[in-house]
Amino acid sequence: MSLQVHQLTKYYGAQKAIDGLSFSLSKGEIVGFLGPNGAGKSTTMKILTGYLSPTSGSAIVAGHDLSIEALQAKSKIGYLPEHNPLYLDLYVKEFLEFSGKLNGLKGDLLAQRSLQVMEECGLLSEKGKKIGQLSKGYRQRVGLAQALLHDPEVLILDEPTTGLDPNQILEIRELIRRVGQQKTILFSTHILQEVEALCDRVILISQGRLVVDDTLDNLRQSGQSLEAVFASLTRSIET
Numbered sequence: 738m739s740l741q742v743h744q745l746t747k748y749y750g751a752q753k754a755i756d757g758l759s760f761s762l763s764k765g766e767i768v769g770f771l772g773p774n775g776a777g778k779s780t781t782m783k784i785l786t787g788y789l790s791p792t793s794g795s796a797i798v799a800g801h802d803l804s805i806e807a808l809q810a811k812s813k814i815g816y817l818p819e820h821n822p823l824y825l826d827l828y829v830k831e832f833l834e835f836s837g838k839l840n841g842l843k844g845d846l847l848a849q850r851s852l853q854v855m856e857e858c859g860l861l862s863e864k865g866k867k868i869g870q871l872s873k874g875y876r877q878r879v880g881l882a883q884a885l886l887h888d889p890e891v892l893i894l895d896e897p898t899t900g901l902d903p904n905q906i907l908e909i910r911e912l913i914r915r916v917g918q919q920k921t922i923l924f925s926t927h928i929l930q931e932v933e934a935l936c937d938r939v940i941l942i943s944q945g946r947l948v949v950d951d952t953l954d955n956l957r958q959s960g961q962s963l964e965a966v967f968a969s970l971t972r973s974i975e976t
């Protein structure tokens with residue numbers, strides 16, 4: 738297993754954001770992480786990437802428990818946050834080298850990895866530009882390149898196509914599909930067609946609880962569209 742989540746719970750003060758969430762991802766899977774606004778997707782993703790600590794429960798990344806072997810676990814995970822924090826005044830190459838150093842890369846390996854991810858993410862033509870001069874689609878590519886830099890086993894992508902135009906969405910989707918041939922990916926989105934285009938499996942949460950963990954094929958066998966399944970399962974929980 739690349740990722741195992743067991744009974745994860747998170748409170749913000751008195752507010753329960755995640756409630757006993759358990760699921761796992763096998764190596765090489767691309768899994769869509771769905772749920773209505775406020776369901777707890779970003780919170781879960783922040784915990785899985787070590788940005789937040791859970792109130793209780795555990796997360797194991799590539800065999801390393803995040804609460805016990807945090808550094809090893811984090812070295813196996815790449816993260817594209819919902820609001821991709823980029824330094825607009827840095828050149829693409831400069832930013833990647835800066836991010837790489839934060840991840841412990843240096844010297845020839847850093848230079849080599851920076852070049853590799855720029856190539857993988859279609860950024861070579863933009864490497865001489867400052868991030869502030871790039872389109873949103875290219876900024877997302879920079880975010881993905883940063884997430885891939887240390888060659889992690891697992892990628893966590895929080896709404897990677899939000900705010901992009903239809904062409905950029907297709908390009909980023911294609912990039913995720915390509916990268917997904919080598920990685921385990923958990924990505925959140927509100928675009929259900931995106932899930933159908935990229936995933937075999939869906940994890941759906943509502944009010945911090947797991948509602949569905951199933952393959953798209955099984956869900957389709959109910960004869961309903963993914964939209965209808967999503968609406969019926971999340972509305973019945975919320976009412």
Ligand SMILES: Nc1ncnc2c1ncn2[C@@H]1O[C@H](COP(=O)(O)OP(=O)(O)OP(=O)(O)O)[C@@H](O)[C@H]1O
Nearest residue numbers: 749752753754772773774775776777778779780781
């Ligand atoms: N820093 C915080 N302090 C207090 N409450 C928070 C904080 N961050 C999130 N929450 C609350 O926790 C719950 C889960 O939020 P979260 O952002 O994880 O949901 P989400 O599924 O990612 O939503 P969206 O689809 O809108 O991005 C919400 O009720 C939210 O208001």
